[in-house]
Amino acid sequence: MVDATESVEICLSSLGSYSEHDSDATDVEVRSKGKRTRSRRSDSENKPLIRQRSDSASSYCNEFEDQEFTGLVRRAEDAIAGGVLPERIWQGSSGSYFVKDLESLRIGVFKPKEEEPYGHLNPKWTKWVHKLCCPCCFGRSCLVPNQGYLSEAGASIVDEKLGLGVVPKTKVVKLASDSFHYHFSDRCKIRLRRFATDQWPDSLGKKICNDLPRKVGSFQTYVHGYKDAEVYLEEFKSNPLPPDMERQLQQQFEKLVVLDYIIRNTDRGNGNWLIKYEPAKVDDQIEGDERWSLVSAAEGSVKIAAIDNGLSFPFKHPDEWRTYPFYWAWLPMAKIPFSDGIAFLVLDKLKDEDFIQRLVDDLLKLFRKDKGFDRSTFDKQMAVMRGQILNLKNAIEQKKTPWELVNMPPGIIETVREGRTNKFIQKFRDRAPFFQWC
Numbered sequence: 001m002v003d004a005t006e007s008v009e010i011c012l013s014s015l016g017s018y019s020e021h022d023s024d025a026t027d028v029e030v031r032s033k034g035k036r037t038r039s040r041r042s043d044s045e046n047k048p049l050i051r052q053r054s055d056s057a058s059s060y061c062n063e064f065e066d067q068e069f070t071g072l073v074r075r076a077e078d079a080i081a082g083g084v085l086p087e088r089i090w091q092g093s094s095g096s097y098f099v100k101d102l103e104s105l106r107i108g109v110f111k112p113k114e115e116e117p118y119g120h121l122n123p124k125w126t127k128w129v130h131k132l133c134c135p136c137c138f139g140r141s142c143l144v145p146n147q148g149y150l151s152e153a154g155a156s157i158v159d160e161k162l163g164l165g166v167v168p169k170t171k172v173v174k175l176a177s178d179s180f181h182y183h184f185s186d187r188c189k190i191r192l193r194r195f196a197t198d199q200w201p202d203s204l205g206k207k208i209c210n211d212l213p214r215k216v217g218s219f220q221t222y223v224h225g226y227k228d229a230e231v232y233l234e235e236f237k238s239n240p241l242p243p244d245m246e247r248q249l250q251q252q253f254e255k256l257v258v259l260d261y262i263i264r265n266t267d268r269g270n271g272n273w274l275i276k277y278e279p280a281k282v283d284d285q286i287e288g289d290e291r292w293s294l295v296s297a298a299e300g301s302v303k304i305a306a307i308d309n310g311l312s313f314p315f316k317h318p319d320e321w322r323t324y325p326f327y328w329a330w331l332p333m334a335k336i337p338f339s340d341g342i343a344f345l346v347l348d349k350l351k352d353e354d355f356i357q358r359l360v361d362d363l364l365k366l367f368r369k370d371k372g373f374d375r376s377t378f379d380k381q382m383a384v385m386r387g388q389i390l391n392l393k394n395a396i397e398q399k400k401t402p403w404e405l406v407n408m409p410p411g412i413i414e415t416v417r418e419g420r421t422n423k424f425i426q427k428f429r430d431r432a433p434f435f436q437w438c
Contacts, residue, residue, distance in 0.1 A: 062074075062173045062175075069169055072107055072108065072221065075101040076099045076108060076110075078101075080175070080176070080177050085177050086100065086175075086177050094116050094119070095124065095181050096110065097110045097179065108222050109222060111152060111220075112217035113216050114146075114181075115180070140322075142316050142318050144313075144381075147313075147367075148310030149216070149218040150370055151310050152220060152309050153171055154263065154313055154366055156170035157363060158359065158363075159306070161362070162262075163346075164255040166255045166259060166304050167259065167307075168221040168222070169221045170218055170219065170220040173219040176211055176212045180215055182213075186212065186213065223305045226275060227274060227275060228271050229270045229274060232275040232277055233270060241302070242280065242300075249304075252304040253304065256304050256328065257334070257405070258346055260326055261388055261405060262385060262389055263309065264312060264384055264388055265312045266311045267310070267312075270327055270331075273304060274305040275302065276304075280300030313363075315380035315384065316412075317412070317429045320433055322434075322435050323432075323433045323436050328402070329402060329406045334401060334402040334403045335401050336401060337401050338401070347397065350389055350393040350396070360382050383412040383414045386413035386415075387411040390411070390413060392405065409428050411428040412426070412428075
């Protein structure tokens with residue numbers, strides 16, 4: 001006969017493995033009447049159905065060359081293991097979470113792939129209603145669905161390669177937490193597993209993983225002291241910045257323009273980029289413009305953080321209903337020509353084909369992590385990006401304004417292989433969206 005422990009072990013084996021969503025389970029072992037049988041489900045699979053449970057110190061699965069970022073993610077994993085769970089962000093149209101450390105301090109923002117606006121586990125019902133009631137206008141036809149987490153990390157790569165410093169460091173990680181949105185069946189299976197480990201801790205408890213499956217998504221470093229740009233933009237209308245700090249803001253704004261234009265961000269409103277303003281200290285007894293002549297920019301600072309980059313890297317320019325414009329193009333700062341500072345920072349890189357190819361290679365390495373990766377679609381995304389880079393290079397060389405930049409004809413640059421060399425062919429969009437203002 002099979003005792004109670006063995007029967008529960010067989011039952012739990014049938015529930016499947018929950019190490020990760022994208023991991024493959026193989027070699028299923030079933031013990032009955034002292035005999036062991038083994039069946040192989042797939043030649044490409046090599047992980048056991050029931051894995052050995054590990055303690056917190058050895059359960060890390062997010063390792064990066066950047067040790068500082070690795071340490072940040074480990075702090076998040078330790079906090080989750082210690083009961084400090086990520087907190088869902090109620091704004092927005094997807095499932096995203098403030099990740100904390102053991103001191104309950106926010107250290108990151110995690111956006112799971114499954115809970116993106118059009119993901120099958122999105123906890124926000126508004127997109128479900130959108131899909132149900134208006135399927136003809138569902139999604140953005142120029143973007144690859146459920147690839148927002150890669151776009152977030154891709155924007156960080158572009159920012160780092162160009163030396164812009166406006167995107168908080170972002171990478172793809174895997175996390176699990178009870179506060180994430182899981183399917184009802186997943187939670188039921190985990191409850192059964194946890195019940196079994198509580199009942200038989202010395203037998204099943206040592207063999208069964210009773211953790212929820214890890215979710216893959218983007219992890220962005222949390223920035224402190226920032227507010228929505230629209231808050232400060234309104235404030236600066238009534239309380240203008242001193243000249244030195246106004247130049248700082250203009251320089252930061254130009255970096256935002258460079259980033260958004262290259263990645264063709266289709267969701268850049270004034271509510272999803274941030275400003276941190278630390279005013280300079282001045283003597284209140286001095287009146288008029290003279291007071292600012294005694295203040296240096298080093299005594300104050302203004303910085304921009306470009307967050308919410310998930311709706312970027314389209315595989316074609318918008319050409320149906322909406323244009324998805326850059327809303328910063330209507331700001332007064334967008335009417336000022338590009339400065340020598342931004343030209344010195346990025347122009348040589350934008351002219352260097354080897355640099356652009358290295359950037360494409362880094363993005364390819366990132367985008368290949370997705371299960372649904374398609375090389376032909378990725379090549380189209382890079383064709384759009386190359387076209388954007390060419391327009392940006394010309395605009396900076398000709399001292400155009402950001403407003404003039406966004407009004408340049410959008411094009412793509414396709415790469416054609418001829419022998420051992422690449423040939424680039426430039427094409428322009430053949431039709432414009434119906435609505436030009438949204």
